[in-house]
Amino acid sequence: xxxxxxxxxxxxxxxxxxxxxxxxxxxxxxxxxxxxxxxxxxxxxxxxxxxxxxxxxxxxxxxxxxxxxxxxxxxxxxxxxxxxxxxxxxxxxxxxxxxxxxxxxxxxxxxxxxxxx
Amino acid sequence: xxxxxxxxxxxxxxxxxxxxxxxxxxxxxxxxxxxxxxxxxxxxxxxxxxxxxxxxxxxxxxxxxxxxxxxxxxxxxxxxxxxxxxxxxxxxxxxxxxxxxxxxxxxxxxxxxxxxxxxxxxxxxxxxxxxxxxxxxxxxxxxxxxxxxxxxxxxxxxxxxxxxxxxxxxxxxxxxxxxxxxxxxxxxxxxxxxxxxxxxxxxxxxxxxxxxxxxxxxxxxxxxxxxxxxxxxxxxxxxx
Numbered sequence: 001x002x003x004x005x006x007x008x009x010x011x012x013x014x015x016x017x018x019x020x021x022x023x024x025x026x027x028x029x030x031x032x033x034x035x036x037x038x039x040x041x042x043x044x045x046x047x048x049x050x051x052x053x054x055x056x057x058x059x060x061x062x063x064x065x066x067x068x069x070x071x072x073x074x075x076x077x078x079x080x081x082x083x084x085x086x087x088x089x090x091x092x093x094x095x096x097x098x099x100x101x102x103x104x105x106x107x108x109x110x111x112x113x114x115x116x117x
Numbered sequence: 118x119x120x121x122x123x124x125x126x127x128x129x130x131x132x133x134x135x136x137x138x139x140x141x142x143x144x145x146x147x148x149x150x151x152x153x154x155x156x157x158x159x160x161x162x163x164x165x166x167x168x169x170x171x172x173x174x175x176x177x178x179x180x181x182x183x184x185x186x187x188x189x190x191x192x193x194x195x196x197x198x199x200x201x202x203x204x205x206x207x208x209x210x211x212x213x214x215x216x217x218x219x220x221x222x223x224x225x226x227x228x229x230x231x232x233x234x235x236x237x238x239x240x241x242x243x244x245x246x247x248x249x250x251x252x253x254x255x256x257x258x259x260x261x262x263x264x265x266x267x268x269x270x271x272x273x274x275x276x277x278x279x280x281x282x283x284x285x286x287x288x289x290x291x292x293x294x295x296x297x298x299x300x301x302x303x304x305x306x307x308x309x310x311x312x313x314x315x316x317x318x319x320x321x322x323x324x325x326x327x328x329x330x331x332x333x334x335x336x337x338x339x340x341x342x343x344x345x346x347x348x349x350x351x352x353x354x355x356x357x
Contacts, residue, residue, distance in 0.1 A: 010276075010329075
Protein backbone atom coordinates (compact mmCIF):
# COMPACT_ATOMS: atom_id res chain seq x y z
CA UNK A 1 0.00 0.00 0.00
CA UNK A 2 2.80 2.39 0.93
CA UNK A 3 4.75 1.38 -2.17
CA UNK A 4 1.70 2.04 -4.34
CA UNK A 5 1.26 5.44 -2.69
CA UNK A 6 4.95 6.20 -3.30
CA UNK A 7 4.55 5.44 -7.00
CA UNK A 8 1.33 7.43 -7.38
CA UNK A 9 2.83 10.44 -5.61
CA UNK A 10 5.64 10.78 -8.15
CA UNK A 11 4.14 9.28 -11.29
CA UNK A 12 4.82 12.15 -13.69
CA UNK A 13 5.55 11.37 -17.37
CA UNK A 14 9.36 11.54 -17.19
CA UNK A 15 9.47 9.28 -14.14
CA UNK A 16 7.17 6.76 -15.82
CA UNK A 17 9.38 6.89 -18.95
CA UNK A 18 12.37 6.11 -16.71
CA UNK A 19 10.56 3.15 -15.11
CA UNK A 20 9.45 1.82 -18.52
CA UNK A 21 13.01 2.09 -19.85
CA UNK A 22 14.45 0.35 -16.80
CA UNK A 23 11.87 -2.48 -16.72
CA UNK A 24 12.12 -3.12 -20.49
CA UNK A 25 15.90 -3.20 -20.13
CA UNK A 26 15.70 -5.78 -17.34
CA UNK A 27 13.23 -7.82 -19.43
CA UNK A 28 15.61 -7.82 -22.42
CA UNK A 29 18.59 -8.66 -20.22
CA UNK A 30 16.71 -11.70 -18.91
CA UNK A 31 15.70 -12.71 -22.45
CA UNK A 32 19.08 -12.38 -24.19
CA UNK A 33 21.00 -15.26 -22.52
CA UNK A 34 18.04 -17.53 -23.29
CA UNK A 35 18.03 -16.25 -26.90
CA UNK A 36 21.74 -17.00 -27.38
CA UNK A 37 21.31 -20.42 -25.78
CA UNK A 38 18.63 -21.29 -28.35
CA UNK A 39 20.73 -19.90 -31.22
CA UNK A 40 23.69 -21.98 -30.04
CA UNK A 41 21.57 -25.11 -30.58
CA UNK A 42 22.07 -24.59 -34.34
CA UNK A 43 25.66 -25.67 -33.74
CA UNK A 44 25.28 -28.11 -30.87
CA UNK A 45 21.87 -29.80 -31.37
CA UNK A 46 20.15 -28.97 -34.69
CA UNK A 47 17.34 -31.48 -34.12
CA UNK A 48 16.47 -29.88 -30.80
CA UNK A 49 16.50 -26.45 -32.42
CA UNK A 50 14.04 -27.64 -35.10
CA UNK A 51 11.73 -29.02 -32.43
CA UNK A 52 12.00 -25.73 -30.58
CA UNK A 53 11.29 -23.68 -33.70
CA UNK A 54 8.18 -25.77 -34.36
CA UNK A 55 6.83 -24.37 -31.07
CA UNK A 56 6.89 -20.84 -32.46
CA UNK A 57 3.67 -21.59 -34.35
CA UNK A 58 1.76 -21.74 -31.05
CA UNK A 59 -0.40 -18.73 -30.16
CA UNK A 60 1.12 -18.24 -26.75
CA UNK A 61 4.63 -18.08 -28.22
CA UNK A 62 3.42 -15.56 -30.79
CA UNK A 63 2.02 -13.50 -27.93
CA UNK A 64 5.35 -13.71 -26.15
CA UNK A 65 7.08 -12.56 -29.36
CA UNK A 66 4.75 -9.58 -29.47
CA UNK A 67 5.81 -8.77 -25.91
CA UNK A 68 9.44 -9.07 -26.91
CA UNK A 69 9.08 -6.72 -29.86
CA UNK A 70 7.24 -4.32 -27.56
CA UNK A 71 10.12 -4.43 -25.05
CA UNK A 72 12.66 -3.86 -27.81
CA UNK A 73 10.67 -0.98 -29.27
CA UNK A 74 10.08 0.85 -25.98
CA UNK A 75 13.68 0.30 -24.90
CA UNK A 76 15.07 1.59 -28.19
CA UNK A 77 12.83 4.64 -28.26
CA UNK A 78 13.48 5.21 -24.55
CA UNK A 79 17.21 5.21 -25.27
CA UNK A 80 16.83 7.57 -28.23
CA UNK A 81 14.67 9.83 -26.04
CA UNK A 82 17.37 9.90 -23.34
CA UNK A 83 20.13 10.67 -25.82
CA UNK A 84 18.09 13.45 -27.41
CA UNK A 85 17.19 14.83 -23.97
CA UNK A 86 20.72 14.79 -22.61
CA UNK A 87 22.93 15.45 -25.62
CA UNK A 88 20.93 18.08 -27.45
CA UNK A 89 20.29 21.35 -25.62
CA UNK A 90 16.58 21.54 -26.44
CA UNK A 91 14.45 24.55 -25.75
CA UNK A 92 10.85 23.81 -24.65
CA UNK A 93 9.48 25.03 -28.01
CA UNK A 94 11.88 22.74 -29.88
CA UNK A 95 10.77 19.82 -27.70
CA UNK A 96 7.14 20.52 -28.62
CA UNK A 97 8.09 20.69 -32.32
CA UNK A 98 10.02 17.40 -32.13
CA UNK A 99 7.14 15.69 -30.32
CA UNK A 100 4.71 17.07 -32.93
CA UNK A 101 6.92 15.84 -35.78
CA UNK A 102 7.18 12.37 -34.23
CA UNK A 103 3.41 12.23 -33.75
CA UNK A 104 2.77 13.38 -37.35
CA UNK A 105 5.19 10.83 -38.81
CA UNK A 106 3.62 8.11 -36.68
CA UNK A 107 0.18 9.12 -37.97
CA UNK A 108 1.31 9.04 -41.60
CA UNK A 109 3.10 5.71 -41.12
CA UNK A 110 -0.07 4.27 -39.51
CA UNK A 111 -2.14 5.43 -42.51
CA UNK A 112 0.21 3.61 -44.90
CA UNK A 113 0.11 0.55 -42.64
CA UNK A 114 -3.71 0.53 -42.69
CA UNK A 115 -3.66 0.76 -46.51
CA UNK A 116 -1.17 -2.12 -46.69
CA UNK A 117 -3.38 -4.30 -44.48
CA UNK B 118 -14.66 22.22 2.20
CA UNK B 119 -16.66 19.08 3.02
CA UNK B 120 -15.83 18.91 6.72
CA UNK B 121 -15.25 21.46 9.47
CA UNK B 122 -12.24 19.49 10.67
CA UNK B 123 -9.19 18.18 8.83
CA UNK B 124 -7.68 14.83 9.73
CA UNK B 125 -3.97 15.64 9.79
CA UNK B 126 -1.39 12.89 10.23
CA UNK B 127 2.04 14.12 11.30
CA UNK B 128 4.98 11.77 10.74
CA UNK B 129 7.21 12.39 13.73
CA UNK B 130 9.95 9.93 12.78
CA UNK B 131 10.41 6.24 13.54
CA UNK B 132 12.34 7.04 16.72
CA UNK B 133 9.57 9.23 18.19
CA UNK B 134 7.08 7.88 20.74
CA UNK B 135 4.21 8.77 18.42
CA UNK B 136 5.70 7.86 15.05
CA UNK B 137 2.45 8.86 13.38
CA UNK B 138 0.13 11.19 15.24
CA UNK B 139 -3.31 12.21 14.03
CA UNK B 140 -4.78 15.63 14.84
CA UNK B 141 -8.20 17.14 14.17
CA UNK B 142 -7.54 20.63 12.89
CA UNK B 143 -10.31 23.24 12.32
CA UNK B 144 -10.71 23.93 8.60
CA UNK B 145 -10.66 27.53 7.32
CA UNK B 146 -10.86 29.32 4.01
CA UNK B 147 -7.51 29.99 2.30
CA UNK B 148 -5.61 27.80 4.74
CA UNK B 149 -2.07 26.73 3.89
CA UNK B 150 -0.34 23.54 4.98
CA UNK B 151 1.93 25.73 7.13
CA UNK B 152 -1.17 27.22 8.82
CA UNK B 153 -2.26 23.68 9.68
CA UNK B 154 1.13 22.73 11.14
CA UNK B 155 1.25 26.01 13.08
CA UNK B 156 -2.25 25.40 14.50
CA UNK B 157 -1.17 21.98 15.77
CA UNK B 158 1.94 23.42 17.41
CA UNK B 159 0.08 26.39 18.95
CA UNK B 160 -3.21 24.76 19.96
CA UNK B 161 -2.74 20.98 20.23
CA UNK B 162 0.85 19.94 20.86
CA UNK B 163 3.49 22.57 21.69
CA UNK B 164 6.25 19.95 21.45
CA UNK B 165 5.84 19.70 17.68
CA UNK B 166 9.00 20.99 15.96
CA UNK B 167 9.00 22.46 12.47
CA UNK B 168 10.86 25.13 10.55
CA UNK B 169 9.63 28.23 8.75
CA UNK B 170 10.57 31.89 8.37
CA UNK B 171 9.15 34.12 5.64
CA UNK B 172 5.75 32.47 4.96
CA UNK B 173 5.75 33.83 1.39
CA UNK B 174 7.94 31.42 -0.59
CA UNK B 175 11.19 33.34 -0.42
CA UNK B 176 13.30 31.73 2.28
CA UNK B 177 13.02 28.02 1.49
CA UNK B 178 12.73 26.95 5.16
CA UNK B 179 9.33 25.29 5.35
CA UNK B 180 9.63 22.47 2.80
CA UNK B 181 8.02 19.20 3.96
CA UNK B 182 6.57 16.04 2.46
CA UNK B 183 2.84 16.53 1.94
CA UNK B 184 1.07 13.30 0.97
CA UNK B 185 4.42 11.95 -0.21
CA UNK B 186 5.26 14.97 -2.37
CA UNK B 187 7.85 17.59 -1.34
CA UNK B 188 6.27 21.05 -1.18
CA UNK B 189 6.70 24.53 0.24
CA UNK B 190 4.09 24.33 2.98
CA UNK B 191 3.68 28.13 3.07
CA UNK B 192 2.66 28.27 -0.59
CA UNK B 193 0.49 25.15 -0.68
CA UNK B 194 -3.22 25.56 -0.04
CA UNK B 195 -4.49 22.67 2.05
CA UNK B 196 -7.56 22.40 -0.20
CA UNK B 197 -5.27 21.48 -3.13
CA UNK B 198 -3.70 18.50 -1.36
CA UNK B 199 -6.51 17.08 0.77
CA UNK B 200 -7.41 13.45 0.20
CA UNK B 201 -11.06 13.62 1.32
CA UNK B 202 -10.47 15.65 4.47
CA UNK B 203 -7.17 13.94 5.32
CA UNK B 204 -3.55 14.90 4.75
CA UNK B 205 -0.23 13.41 5.82
CA UNK B 206 2.69 15.72 6.58
CA UNK B 207 6.23 14.45 7.14
CA UNK B 208 9.83 15.64 7.21
CA UNK B 209 11.68 16.07 3.88
CA UNK B 210 12.91 12.85 2.30
CA UNK B 211 16.62 12.05 1.76
CA UNK B 212 17.82 14.12 4.73
CA UNK B 213 18.36 13.02 8.36
CA UNK B 214 15.48 14.04 10.63
CA UNK B 215 16.51 16.04 13.69
CA UNK B 216 13.06 16.08 15.31
CA UNK B 217 9.49 15.82 13.98
CA UNK B 218 9.34 17.90 10.78
CA UNK B 219 12.83 19.39 11.07
CA UNK B 220 15.59 17.87 8.96
CA UNK B 221 19.34 18.34 9.12
CA UNK B 222 20.24 20.37 6.01
CA UNK B 223 24.01 19.90 6.46
CA UNK B 224 24.39 17.08 3.86
CA UNK B 225 22.49 19.25 1.36
CA UNK B 226 24.76 22.27 1.81
CA UNK B 227 27.93 20.14 2.10
CA UNK B 228 27.14 18.92 -1.41
CA UNK B 229 26.82 22.51 -2.66
CA UNK B 230 30.39 23.04 -1.50
CA UNK B 231 31.49 19.68 -2.96
CA UNK B 232 30.03 20.74 -6.33
CA UNK B 233 32.16 23.93 -6.19
CA UNK B 234 28.98 25.93 -5.60
CA UNK B 235 30.94 28.97 -4.41
CA UNK B 236 32.07 32.04 -6.39
CA UNK B 237 35.43 31.67 -8.11
CA UNK B 238 36.55 35.25 -8.60
CA UNK B 239 39.67 36.11 -10.55
CA UNK B 240 39.45 39.89 -10.49
CA UNK B 241 40.33 42.47 -7.85
CA UNK B 242 38.71 45.83 -7.14
CA UNK B 243 41.28 47.38 -9.50
CA UNK B 244 39.86 45.47 -12.47
CA UNK B 245 36.83 46.61 -14.45
CA UNK B 246 33.60 44.64 -13.85
CA UNK B 247 33.28 41.61 -16.12
CA UNK B 248 31.02 42.46 -19.08
CA UNK B 249 27.74 40.53 -18.95
CA UNK B 250 25.63 40.10 -22.07
CA UNK B 251 22.18 39.54 -20.61
CA UNK B 252 20.85 38.17 -23.92
CA UNK B 253 23.54 35.50 -24.40
CA UNK B 254 22.40 31.88 -24.11
CA UNK B 255 24.80 31.27 -21.21
CA UNK B 256 23.51 34.27 -19.25
CA UNK B 257 19.90 33.17 -19.73
CA UNK B 258 20.85 29.83 -18.11
CA UNK B 259 22.72 31.59 -15.29
CA UNK B 260 19.92 34.08 -14.68
CA UNK B 261 17.42 31.23 -14.33
CA UNK B 262 19.68 29.23 -12.01
CA UNK B 263 20.32 32.07 -9.55
CA UNK B 264 16.61 32.00 -8.62
CA UNK B 265 17.22 28.79 -6.60
CA UNK B 266 16.57 29.44 -2.89
CA UNK B 267 18.02 26.13 -1.55
CA UNK B 268 14.76 24.77 -0.19
CA UNK B 269 15.83 21.16 -0.94
CA UNK B 270 12.53 20.20 -2.59
CA UNK B 271 14.39 18.81 -5.63
CA UNK B 272 16.81 16.94 -3.35
CA UNK B 273 13.89 15.34 -1.50
CA UNK B 274 12.13 14.49 -4.77
CA UNK B 275 15.16 12.77 -6.34
CA UNK B 276 15.11 8.95 -6.37
CA UNK B 277 18.77 8.87 -7.42
CA UNK B 278 19.70 10.69 -4.20
CA UNK B 279 17.59 8.15 -2.29
CA UNK B 280 19.52 5.26 -3.85
CA UNK B 281 22.99 6.81 -3.81
CA UNK B 282 23.90 8.96 -0.77
CA UNK B 283 27.08 10.17 -2.52
CA UNK B 284 25.17 11.75 -5.41
CA UNK B 285 25.49 15.55 -5.27
CA UNK B 286 21.81 16.01 -6.14
CA UNK B 287 19.89 18.40 -8.39
CA UNK B 288 20.32 21.64 -6.40
CA UNK B 289 24.12 21.44 -6.08
CA UNK B 290 24.47 20.50 -9.75
CA UNK B 291 22.14 23.30 -10.84
CA UNK B 292 24.35 25.66 -8.83
CA UNK B 293 27.44 24.31 -10.60
CA UNK B 294 25.73 24.77 -14.00
CA UNK B 295 24.74 28.33 -13.05
CA UNK B 296 28.33 29.25 -12.15
CA UNK B 297 29.65 27.56 -15.28
CA UNK B 298 27.44 29.88 -17.33
CA UNK B 299 28.28 33.00 -15.32
CA UNK B 300 30.77 35.36 -17.00
CA UNK B 301 31.88 36.59 -13.57
CA UNK B 302 32.94 33.10 -12.43
CA UNK B 303 36.37 31.78 -13.35
CA UNK B 304 36.22 28.32 -11.81
CA UNK B 305 35.38 26.31 -14.94
CA UNK B 306 38.04 23.60 -14.50
CA UNK B 307 37.35 23.19 -10.77
CA UNK B 308 33.59 22.95 -11.37
CA UNK B 309 33.90 20.41 -14.19
CA UNK B 310 36.27 18.30 -12.08
CA UNK B 311 33.90 18.45 -9.10
CA UNK B 312 30.77 17.46 -11.03
CA UNK B 313 32.36 14.65 -13.07
CA UNK B 314 33.52 12.70 -10.01
CA UNK B 315 31.96 9.69 -8.30
CA UNK B 316 28.82 11.42 -7.04
CA UNK B 317 28.65 13.74 -10.03
CA UNK B 318 26.25 14.61 -12.82
CA UNK B 319 26.62 11.31 -14.69
CA UNK B 320 24.71 9.54 -11.90
CA UNK B 321 21.51 11.32 -12.97
CA UNK B 322 18.93 9.08 -14.67
CA UNK B 323 16.85 12.03 -15.96
CA UNK B 324 13.79 10.96 -14.00
CA UNK B 325 12.83 14.62 -13.86
CA UNK B 326 11.27 14.75 -10.40
CA UNK B 327 13.49 17.75 -9.57
CA UNK B 328 12.08 19.72 -12.49
CA UNK B 329 8.52 18.44 -11.93
CA UNK B 330 8.42 19.56 -8.27
CA UNK B 331 10.60 22.71 -8.19
CA UNK B 332 8.26 25.40 -6.78
CA UNK B 333 10.33 28.08 -8.55
CA UNK B 334 9.78 26.29 -11.87
CA UNK B 335 13.52 25.85 -12.39
CA UNK B 336 14.86 23.00 -14.50
CA UNK B 337 17.69 21.17 -12.68
CA UNK B 338 17.32 18.13 -14.96
CA UNK B 339 18.26 20.13 -18.06
CA UNK B 340 21.05 21.84 -16.10
CA UNK B 341 22.48 18.41 -15.22
CA UNK B 342 22.18 17.39 -18.90
CA UNK B 343 24.19 20.54 -19.70
CA UNK B 344 26.88 19.47 -17.22
CA UNK B 345 26.94 16.01 -18.81
CA UNK B 346 27.63 17.63 -22.19
CA UNK B 347 30.27 20.02 -20.87
CA UNK B 348 32.14 17.37 -18.84
CA UNK B 349 32.12 15.03 -21.86
CA UNK B 350 33.39 17.79 -24.19
CA UNK B 351 36.12 18.62 -21.69
CA UNK B 352 37.08 14.92 -21.39
CA UNK B 353 37.18 14.42 -25.17
CA UNK B 354 39.23 17.63 -25.50
CA UNK B 355 41.79 16.20 -23.11
CA UNK B 356 41.92 12.84 -24.91
CA UNK B 357 42.54 14.54 -28.25
